[in-house]
Structure formats: C-alpha cells, structure tokens
Amino acid sequence: MSNQSSKGIYCLGSALVDYEFEVKQEQLEVLGITKGQMTLADTATFEQAFTSLNQDLKYQREGGGSAMNSLITYARLGGHGGTHCIVGKDESGEFFLQELRDLNLDITAAEHSLDEATGRCLALISPDKDRTMMTNLGINEQLQLKEGEAATNLYGFQVIYSESYMLASDKPRATLLTYLDAARQSDIFICLSLSDVSMVTYCREHLEKALDGRVDILFGNYEEYKNYTGKEELEDIFAFFPANIKCLVLTRGEQGATILKRQADSKEADQLISLPAAKAQVVDTLGAGDTYAGAFLYAIYERGFSYEVAAKFASQAAGKVISHLGPRLSAAECQDLKPLLDDNN
Template identity: 30%
Template sequence: MSGTRLDVLAIGDAVVDVIATATDDFLAAEGLTKGSMQVLDADGATRLYAQMRQARETSGGSAANTMAGVAALGGRAGFVGQVADDQLGEIFTHDIRALGVEFLTPPKSGGEPTGRCLILVTPDAQRTMNTFRGAAHELSADALDADQIRDAAILYLEAYLWRSAGPRAAMEEAMRIAHAAGRKVAFTLSDIACIKPHRAEMIAMLEAGAIDLLFANENEIRELADTPDRDAAIAAIQAKVPLLVATCGAEGALAVENGRAVRTPIARIGKGIVDTTGAGDLFAAGFLVGQAEGRGLEESLRMGSIAAAEVISHFGARPEADLKALVAAA
C-alpha cells in the first residue's frame, strides 16, 4: 500500500518455540491431550522441557510466525511483543530480526522470564502446544511505537495475547491509533480456548467496527457464533465484519467480503502433511500480503493456501522453501 513503510505490523506473543518429536505414549505419560493447547507456569515449563527430546528453538508465537511468512513472501513486516532481558529474549530478538522483521520493542527487566511454547509433534503430524506466557503477557501500551503503527498498512492482532488485561489494553490503543491513521485492523481468533471467556467482548468489538478483517478456522467460527453448524456460524459472523476469512480443513478456505463469498481449494506441496504447526499462521501471512499489495480475494486466498501448504510439508512453523517462487510458479 502506498504511503506506508510496513505492509503488516503484528502484536502478539513474543515466545521462543521449542519444537520436538514425541510419541503418543509420551503424551499419555505427561497427561497431555493430543492436539490441545495448555498454559504452563514456570515450574511446569521447566519440568516438561527437561523431559523433551532434542529440540529446535526459534522465535515463535502465532503472530510472529505470520510476520516471518510475510517477510518470506517479500512483504514489509513488523512485530510488537514483550521479551525479558535474558537469554531466550536475546534468541527471540536476533532470530526475528534475522528474518527481516522489524522488531523495536525493548526488553523488560525485573519481571517474568521470556515466554516459551513447548511443541510436541507426534508421528501423525499433530502438534500439542504447552505455553508458558512469561514476559509476553506483560506487554503494556507504554511499549507501543505510535509512528510504527501509523506506518503500517494493516495492524494484525492475535487472540492468544488478548487474554491478559495489559496486552489487551495495548491492543485497544493500537487499534485506536491505526484507525485514526486510516489503516486497517485484522484480528485472528487463534484458538477456541481464547474465545469462550471473551466471546461477548469479541462480538461487541466486531459490532463496533473495531475489526476490518477477521481470521478463523471452522472450529473457532463455530465457537464465536456459539453454534455447532459451520455455515450458520459463518453467516452470523460475516454480517458483523467487512471481511471474514475462514479456513475449512480439507475443503480449503473461504473469504466473505460485503456478502460476496470466494472459495479456494487447499494447495498441495512437497511430501504432504508432515507437521501442522503454523498452518493457520502462514495462511494468514499469504492472505495479508495479497491484501497489502492490493490483490483480489481470489489471489489473496491462493497465496495463503500456498504458504500454508509449504509450512505443513516439513517440520517447524517457519517456511523453508522460497515462498515468492512458489506463488509465482503456481
């Protein structure tokens, strides 16, 4: 978008992803439900980490993964998130900047350590996420750079961070700044666990016009609309937001803008499904880049589908192939 320095600026959990393989027996022994997401305290995170196999550690978090995808697609990405002044905070900062993502948030001293997400991937490619929020949920409005928000065509927010009062206040202030500057605000529902406790305020936020673009998967849209029927849920929510984008598993993805619905099938790349970690994050990356570049819904959906297909074809939540080349060739 002309007149902006960044295509997308995200606010989200600044955590270090620790990804390792695990067996079903290991999950059972640890009392973990496959495919679920649970929140850990510092002691629980330390104990589980000690039991994990050799792991890969990278800057992570849902919105941070999306910004890595935006940068990989050639978009101008920025990220706002709170880390601590510790070793994992240094890993996060170096890693996300090395990906080409602008990260200006100063580290915080004297509070919680940097957050981390312990991700266990079973042989069937399902990921079980165990998150210690740490410093990420100490983000405050004081950490925002108003000029950075004004300089981004799209402000992208994740529901994982919405659950804590301080970060929620920061997001609300960022939305105010973005809309005052004539920018668009996108919001991802992130996980069904984020929705039920905040359903009323999320619906109120949509009805107040605070969100221009809403991302959801089919389970999240059902939870938000409080109905078991996916199509009824989409119909209910699409009336409350200018642009709704929903991923529907094997059926592909759907975008509804002002009553006009566009669908795209899933893309198939490489060896198929190896690890589903980051699929929704990278789908959002492709769609956001398409929108920032002024592309239509069909092309934006296609870009999202390609980015998601690439990330699930290998281990980890970050793209490994040249996403720009894949989009150009498809």
C-alpha cells in the same frame, strides 16, 4: 490496497521460542493437556514438562508465536512490517529478536526486561500430525503501553494484525484493545486471528469486545468459528458476525478454505470464495494457519491482488509449511513461492 509508501503490517502477539517435539498420544495424556489446543502453564509446570520430554526426545528450536510467525512469512515474501513485543534479557530473547533484525523489521518498540524470562512454547506433534501446545508466557504477560504510544508506533503502517492469544492476560489484553482503537482512529486496516479453540472458549467476553466495531478481516479455522458461534453450517457461521467485519476467512485443513468478502455497497452481492487445499504431504501442522494469514495479507496489502488470488496463494504457502517440521517457511521457500502469486492471477 497496495500502498508502496506505507510501512506495511504491524503485528501484535507473544514473543515465544518454540521447542518442537514429536510425541505419542500417551505422552500428551501424561502431561495432562488437551490434544489439539494451547494450554497456558506456569514456569514450574513448563519446566517439569520440558525436562520430562527432553529425557528421551530430541527437539527443534525456532522462533515462534502465532502473529510473529505470520509476520515472518509476510517479511520473507518481501513485505515490510514491524512489531511491539517484549522479551527477557536472556539468550532466548536475543535469539528471537535477531531473526526480526535480519529481516529489517521495525522493532523499535521491542522491550527487554530483567524481571522474567522470554516466553517459551512446547509444540508437540502427535502421530496424526496435529499440534498441541503448552505455553509459558513469561515476560509476555507484562506487555503494556505508555500514553499515546500506540498511535506513535502505528504511524505510517497500513495494516495491524493480532492473535487472540493477547486476550488471555490483563496487560496484553489492554495493550491490544488500545492498539485497535488507535488503528481505527487512523483508518488502519485491522486483522485478527481467533488463534485457538481455547481462546474462543475461555476469552469469549474479551473476544467479543475486540470484535465489536474494530475488525476488518477475521481469520480462524472451522473448529474455532464453530465454537465461537455455536453454529455448524458455514452460512449460519458467517451470518453470526456483524457487518463491520468486511472479510471472514475460514480454513478447514485438507478441505480447503472458504472466504466471505462483504461488499461495501449494499446493492452488490457478497462474494463467497471456496478453494481446495493445496496438495501436500503433511508432516507437521504447526504454523499452518499463521503462514496462511501472513501470505494472504501479503498478497492483498503488499501486492494488491484480489481476495481469491490471495486465498489460493495462502493455501499454497500453508501447504508448503506443513510439509516439514517447524512453524515457519524458510527464506528460500518463500522466494520459491512468490512466482505462484503471479501465476494465480
């Protein structure tokens, strides 16, 4: 599927700056947020939580956002890409965009606004290494398109990838669905992440609409798939989804991943790939799924490898990112990983 003449992958998602804290369980309880999930917060609630945590704890600041983390992984591995995002005209917005510029990503569609601040996320790592998030979307809720802009922005790209977090707000949701329609009309591969149990629970109707005839590859972890389908067995989970979804990628943390690749020819049997997780010393699971998706898509669309090779490489990349604090692999880590892709083949 590699296409050297294409611009690579176009990612859609919230532009966020992460503030990562290591916390105790009781601190999550004081904040009143559900462990292991993402909770949306207004500016006042976010500021109160940040101030409370910052009194006693140190934080690590990084660019974030689920799809943006995947895009950074894809680009640092050597892939090409772009994005349509919106940031405030503030220091956080400049901090976020500079990382994209440094990777020569196409951000011609990126917007600046004086109306609201750049989106921010409290990424809270508990002693069991699980991640819990409180997100203030800020200006991200104003992301929208002009007529015909989606097709223009997607021109030359081979793949579009989005997070389901886009479905949580009216304008980003409409933007995502317009992009998906434009991608389908241009025969661009469409990839979507379920993103979080909260999205599966509270945005189910919108998620069903996004999945209806529009998605080629769907990413998610076991809990997200289970909550969406109401099924527990993998066979039943996979059977729940319509045939237009060509590939279902289900990750299970330390239990590895299972990928169902459906065959276009009904005479051929679907391919079920189960792979163990890469060995890793878990420090922080933030960004594991994002990194997995970015590495998986890079292996397929930039390098033309099989789904099985891509899945093994993605597991190795995710194993690397969970071995340190922060949701993203460094450029050096990505370069160290690249030879493994050829070794896996």
